[in-house]
Amino acid sequence: MNTQNAEFLKKTLLNLGFGEKLNDELDKKMDGKLPEFQLTTQNEYNGKQVDYKLHFKAGDNNDMYFFNKYDASVKPENSEALKQTFYINKGNGVTAKEAFNLMEGRAVHKQLYSQEGEKYHAWIKLDKENLTEGGNMKIRSWNDNYGFKxxxxxxxxxxxxxxxxxxxxxxxxxxxxxxxxxxxxxxxxxxxxxxxxxxxxxxxxxxxxxxxxxxxxxxxxxxxxSNSKTQKQSTQQKEELPGKKHNKKRSQSV
Structure with missing residues (x-):
């Protein structure tokens, strides 16, 4: 087993929110010299369980393994289970918790890479109404130039x-x-x-x-x-009532 490769993969799992619970099984799979293998795990957020299947594939010489993607599945109440594949780029990608948030319909701000390999930041959100040929929800994005702050x-x-x-x-x-x-x-x-x-x-x-x-x-x-302004205007209106003006004039004449 390539120890350096194993340590890099374990660090990647930790950074992506999968913790260290898969480390022993990862070592066993890598020792097996399989061309590819999967690891499964679960996390729970807000009382909802998310199932993950992590995909690892060996390089050309079977000396190194690459963590390329993972599948996430969550079952909302009174609805069919949502499934989505998230891809990993050089150890970076959507974390386990961010995957849950995206599948719940919320947006996430991430560092992404252009086709030329340049880094940029953007908000991303899953489009549940539009799917790819493989059944994945398409990803909508708004980069920082869009102006949302x-x-x-x-x-x-x-x-x-x-x-x-x-x-x-x-x-x-x-x-x-x-x-x-x-x-x-x-x-x-x-x-x-x-x-x-x-x-x-x-x-x-x-x-x-x-x-x-x-x-x-x-x-x-x-x-x-806005409330304080309304209260101030109300106070001013009360002070300008006829009775108030009469009292003010009478006090000045004394």
């Missing part, structure tokens, strides 16, 4: 996590991984909990309640000072 959407909306550098960085990092991230919104002295996810296509965010049911995002996306 979630931090600009979220600033000034009364989101508690956006008030500190660490909180803001953690929130944005989570959104880029495709998570539905919980936030705390402060309005009128009350704290309300929501979940949000990135929506790059429309350059906005999607809003969910505590049961992950999508709700209207207008309430969150209006400026946080």
């Amino acid at each position: 979630p931090e600009e959407v979220l600033v000034g909306k009364g989101i508690k996590e956006m008030t500190t550098d660490q909180g803001r960085d953690n929130l944005l990092r989570s959104l880029k991984k495709g998570n539905a991230q919980q936030i705390t919104v402060e309005r009128d002295g009350k704290e309300n909990k929501y979940f949000i996810s990135a929506n790059p296509q429309f350059k906005t965010i999607d809003l969910y309640d505590h049961q992950m049911k999508k709700i209207k995002r207008e309430e969150l996306l209006k400026p946080e000072n």
Whole structure:
């Protein structure tokens, strides 16, 4: 067994979110000198199990193995199982958790490679309505030049996590991984909990309640000072009532 090759593959598995639980089985398969083999594993996210099948293929001399792709399968409630193949490029690709998020219908921000091998960043999302000949969901993408910046959407909306550098960085990092991230919104002295996810296509965010049911995002996306402005205008109107003006004039004449 090529020890250096094995260590690289184990590091790749770790970086892609498969942990170290497959290491012993990987060693056994590589010792077998098979032209190709598969490893299976499961992860659970938000109470949902995701099944993975990882594909490894030997090089020309059977001295090195390459981790080229993995299949992911998740069964939503009251629906048929979703299946998708994710490809690995030199140890890089969609992580196990990102695969789940994509199959849940959310977008992920990833480093990709052009046909010329140049790196670029883009938001990607699975298109469940359009499939390839092999049955894979096609991938839609919006690169950074498209102009979607979630931090600009979220600033000034009364989101508690956006008030500190660490909180803001953690929130944005989570959104880029495709998570539905919980936030705390402060309005009128009350704290309300929501979940949000990135929506790059429309350059906005999607809003969910505590049961992950999508709700209207207008309430969150209006400026946080809109309520205070309304209250200020109401106060000014009260001060301008005829009775108030009369009292003001009478006090000045004393």
